[in-house]
Amino acid sequence: MELLQPGILLQFTVAGLLAGALYALLASGLNLVFGVMRVINLGHAELMLMGSFLTYLLYSWFGIHPLLSLPLVMIALFVLGYYLQRILIERIVGKDELTSLLVTYGLSIILMNVGLLIFSADFKAVPVLQGSIILDELIIPKSRGVAGIVAIVLTLGVYLFLDRSRLGKAIRAVAEHAEVAMICGINVVRIRMITFGLAAAMAAAAGVMLTMIYSFSPETGADFILKCFAIIIIGGMGSFMGALVGGLLLGLAEAFVGGFINTQWAEAVAYLLLVLVLVIRPTGLMGKADAV
Numbered sequence: 359m360e361l362l363q364p365g366i367l368l369q370f371t372v373a374g375l376l377a378g379a380l381y382a383l384l385a386s387g388l389n390l391v392f393g394v395m396r397v398i399n400l401g402h403a404e405l406m407l408m409g410s411f412l413t414y415l416l417y418s419w420f421g422i423h424p425l426l427s428l429p430l431v432m433i434a435l436f437v438l439g440y441y442l443q444r445i446l447i448e449r450i451v452g453k454d455e456l457t458s459l460l461v462t463y464g465l466s467i468i469l470m471n472v473g474l475l476i477f478s479a480d481f482k483a484v485p486v487l488q489g490s491i492i493l494d495e496l497i498i499p500k501s502r503g504v505a506g507i508v509a510i511v512l513t514l515g516v517y518l519f520l521d522r523s524r525l526g527k528a529i530r531a532v533a534e535h536a537e538v539a540m541i542c543g544i545n546v547v548r549i550r551m552i553t554f555g556l557a558a559a560m561a562a563a564a565g566v567m568l569t570m571i572y573s574f575s576p577e578t579g580a581d582f583i584l585k586c587f588a589i590i591i592i593g594g595m596g597s598f599m600g601a602l603v604g605g606l607l608l609g610l611a612e613a614f615v616g617g618f619i620n621t622q623w624a625e626a627v628a629y630l631l632l633v634l635v636l637v638i639r640p641t642g643l644m645g646k647a648d649a650v
Contacts, residue, residue: 365495370613372498376506378609380567383509384582385589386516386601387560393596394533394553395451400462402586403579404469405558409435409565410574411477417484417569424484425504428566432559439558443551451550466579473576481573505567512563513602516556520598529553533596588628592635594642603643607631 388402409431416422416430446465450458487500520526531539532549540546568574589608593600608628616624635642 368496370617374610374613376502378606379506379509381589381608382602382605383513383560384564385586385605386513386598387557388586389590389601390598391557395550397458398455401466402561403583404466405561406565407579409562410569413566413569414482414484424566424569431562431566435562436555436559440551440555443554447554470576479575481575483573484569486570501570505570509567517598585628588632592631594644597644600642600644
């Protein structure tokens with residue numbers, strides 16, 4: 359079959375990994391919050407879109423390229439997430455999961471409607487990195503290639519930060535046992551604020567990458583948050599590396615299903631994978647759901 363040619367299979371693989379890297383960056387932040395606070399943040403995709411619209415404004419008003427605005431947008435959303443956690447999210451830490459769902463769903467609705475009031479429902483785009491890189495039979499759109507590479511570098515960078523830095527180890531300690539961490543002298547509330555700020559910054563980075571690939575509107579978040587939930591359940595609730603693996607797996611699945619069947623089935627593949635993993639391994643691919 360023509361679709362089984364090595365060049366086409368390689369094209370599907372690269373496209374899937376690049377898309378999966380963006381999913382992984384977004385889902386890893388969501389999973390980090392759940393791992394540390396046991397809070398399911400339904401407003402996570404709206405934080406991503408705040409990063410997208412801030413990038414759009416910086417490009418439209420000042421001509422700043424998204425890659426140059428990336429650190430500015432991440433810092434801005436880190437600060438927002440830091441204080442959002444202190445003012446709102448800290449009040450629901452330790453509550454039942456239904457409470458966190460209701461509060462963060464309300465947050466997502468507020469952010470989406472504020473976005474609609476300011477930007478309307480029209481789709482926006484940031485036209486940068488046009489064209490493609492051609493390597494023999496492999497064709498990589500420049501925007502997708504750069505966005506995918508940046509996303510995977512940022513995700514691995516955060517993983518190394520959590521694994522090796524003193525602050526990262528404090529975050530992991532709070533995730534494993536907040537009471538013991540507090541007894542050991544760790545400021546648990548501050549760690550939660552930093553964690554939520556870090557997750558918001560990761561969402562913002564995904565939003566910056568999003569502007570280079572897709573058009574977007576304040577209502578775009580719904581599709582992404584559903585995929586995020588599928589990813590973190592596939593990878594393992596609370597597992598940072600599980601979100602990375604789940605995101606890459608979903609990207610590959612969408613690319614191959616879209617290439618071999620059609621794009622409609624590609625959109626449904628996240629939920630098919632979700633059901634398959636829940637049947638075979640209910641805790642997700644990366645084992646324990648409580649490991650950051």
